[in-house]
Amino acid sequence: MNIVAILGSPHGLKGNTGKVLDALIAAAKGRGADVTLFPLAELKVEPCRACDTCHKTGKCPTRDDFNTIKEAMLAADGVVLASPNYIFSVSGQMKCLFDRCCGPLHLQAMEGKYGAAVVTSGGKESAEVERYILRFLGAMGCWTVGSMGCEAWKLADPAASGPVLDAAAALGTRLVEAIEAKATYPDQLAERRAFYERMKALVTMRKAEWTYEFDRWQALGRL
Numbered sequence: 352m353n354i355v356a357i358l359g360s361p362h363g364l365k366g367n368t369g370k371v372l373d374a375l376i377a378a379a380k381g382r383g384a385d386v387t388l389f390p391l392a393e394l395k396v397e398p399c400r401a402c403d404t405c406h407k408t409g410k411c412p413t414r415d416d417f418n419t420i421k422e423a424m425l426a427a428d429g430v431v432l433a434s435p436n437y438i439f440s441v442s443g444q445m446k447c448l449f450d451r452c453c454g455p456l457h458l459q460a461m462e463g464k465y466g467a468a469v470v471t472s473g474g475k476e477s478a479e480v481e482r483y484i485l486r487f488l489g490a491m492g493c494w495t496v497g498s499m500g501c502e503a504w505k506l507a508d509p510a511a512s513g514p515v516l517d518a519a520a521a522l523g524t525r526l527v528e529a530i531e532a533k534a535t536y537p538d539q540l541a542e543r544r545a546f547y548e549r550m551k552a553l554v555t556m557r558k559a560e561w562t563y564e565f566d567r568w569q570a571l572g573r574l
């Protein structure tokens with residue numbers, strides 16, 4: 352079982368988000384998963400230039416680490432996305448990755464995979480960022496197994512940090528168990544189907560320009 356963990360904090364594993372993600376990864380490894388960590392702070396993922404090349408050819412012309420991360424995501428059974436809350440959203444590093452995933456999103460390329468989200472915040476505002484990350488994962492085609500948020504101060508308080516790290520470990524275990532069980536989530540079906548149909552309509556409408564994507568949808572027998 353392969354899990355990809357992507358860390359969007361500029362502070363890497365030593366930061367708040369990294370500490371929580373580390374506990375999740377340890378639990379997933381303890382349950383037998385191979386986990387590959389991509390710390391975006393040490394990698395280069397530039398913003399999307401909206402050139403549409405990925406839609407036409409399946410390849411992004413920007414030469415940086417995105418392609419390696421994308422290939423790992425598409426080969427994985429599960430993906431964990433971890434980000435600090437930056438002004439009610441994910442970090443810029445993580446948002447660049449999301450935007451660069453526009454091609455795979457059109458292709459619903461993560462269909463059948465599993466996703467989870469981790470967020471840390473200075474205050475009590477993790478939930479909306481967790482929802483945003485889960486929405487991204489769902490739009491990519493993943494089943495989402497859950498998310499967790501944490502107020503930063505708790506990680507510096509020995510009494511408060513234990514339950515946080517336990518929750519992270521539980522989320523890692525839940526992800527592994529969902530992959531093992533090939534779990535499905537009926538409550539996510541309506542939104543997933545609606546987005547799938549939207550992507551199908553979009554790719555069909557733009558078939559003259561976005562030839563790669565239209566051909567892929569056809570080759571997969573979806574059209």
Ligand SMILES: Cc1cc2nc3c(=O)[nH]c(=O)nc-3n(C[C@H](O)[C@H](O)[C@H](O)COP(=O)(O)O)c2cc1C
Pocket residue numbers: 360361362363365366367368369435436437438439440471472473474475476502503
């Ligand atoms: C640019 C920036 C924006 C932030 N915006 C918010 C915010 O909107 N809400 C909040 O609760 N915390 C906010 N914070 C605090 C971080 O989310 C918090 O410190 C987080 O735990 C940092 O994680 P890290 O150590 O992994 O980078 C912000 C921090 C920075 C640097």
